[in-house]
Amino acid sequence: MTGPRRDVDDGLRARLHEAAGAHRPDRARMLARVERGMTAGGRGPARPPLPGWVRVAGATAAVAGVLVAGGYTVAPAVRDDAPAQRSVATSPGPREPGPLRSSGVVDPHSNEFWAQSNITLETSAPLTALTVELRVAQTGSVTSTGAWRSLPEEDFTFAVDERDGFLRYRWRLKPGRTVPAGEWVFAGQYNHERGGRDAGGDRYSATATAASGRVSVEGGFAASG
Template sequence: GVLVAGGYAVAPVVRGDASAQRPAAAAPASREPGPLWSGGAVDPHSNEFWAQSNITLGTNAPLTALTVELRVAQTGSVTSTGAWRSLPEDDFAFTVGERAGFLVYRWTLKEGRTVPAGEWVFAGQYNHERGGRDAGGDRYSATATAASGRLTVRGGFTPGG
C-alpha cells in the first residue's frame, strides 16, 4: 500500500532588508498516522544573494530504499552552489541539474544501504538574483520503502511576500 503523509513548509517573507529573511515558525507535521514524515524550510542563514532549502525527513522504521527530490523554481539566476545531507555521503547517489524550469536536486539511496529510524536533513544550496526570492514555486518529495511497504511524502514552501 501507499501512505501519503502531509508535510509542513515555511519560507522567509522576502522584503528589502535582511531582517525580513527569516522563516516563520511552524508546527511539525503529525507523526501519529504513519512511519514517514517531512517538513521543508528555507534556512534562516539564507541571504539576499544565496539560499539553502532544507528538507527534514523522519522515519520510525528503517528504510531500504529512499529517493529525495528538491525542485527549486527558476526565479532568476538560480544556480546550484552545493548540497548536503545528514546521512553518510557514500550511502547516496546525488545529481543536480536544470529540468523544465527547475533546479532539481536528487538523492538516491544506493542498493544494499539502509536509512535507520530517525530524523534526517537534505539540503540544496543555490545563488539567486539579489533581494531574496519567492520560494512559493519550490517543491520537495520523498519516496521510500520500509517493511510496511512503499511510503511517500511531499510538500512545498510558503510564498514570500
C-alpha cells in the same frame, strides 16, 4: 598578640594542619575538634544547641576559613550531583500515512544573494530504499552552489540538473544500504538574483520503502522565522 587566645589559635591551627595532611581525613573528628576549639577560645555565653545540620555547616565553614588562611586548598564539604542531561524535543509536523513524515523550510542563514532549502524527513522505522528530490523554481539566475545531507555521503548517489523551469537536486539510497529510524536533513544550496526570493514555487518529494511497504511524502517550503 600573646596570651591564652593566641595559644588556643596556635593549637587549633596545628591540629587542623595535621588533619588536612592525612590521606583520608576523619571529617567528623575534625569538625568536633573545631567545635571544642571554638568553645575553649571563649566566644560569649553559651547558646541553645543548634540543629545537627546547622552545626555541621558552621563547623565546615570554620575549617575552610582556617585552612585557606593557612595556605591550604580545601575541597567543598558538600556538593550537589551534576544535573542530569536533558534532551529537547521539537514539535513534529503533520503525520503522513506510514512511518515517514516531512517538512520543508528555507534556511535562516539565507541572504539576498544565496539561499538553502532544507528538507527534514523523520522515519519511525528503517528504510531500505529512499529517493529525495528538491525542485527550486527558476525565479532568475538560480544556480546550484552545492548540497549536503545528514546521512553518510557514501550511502547515496547524488545528481543536480535543470529541467522544466526547476533546478533539481536528487539523492538516491544505494542498493544494500539502510536509513535508520530517526530525523534526517537533505539540503540544496543555490545563488539567485539579488533581493528576497519567493520560494512559493519550490517543491520537494520523497519516496521510501519500509517493512510495512512503500510510502511517499511531498510538500513546499515555508520561510524561516
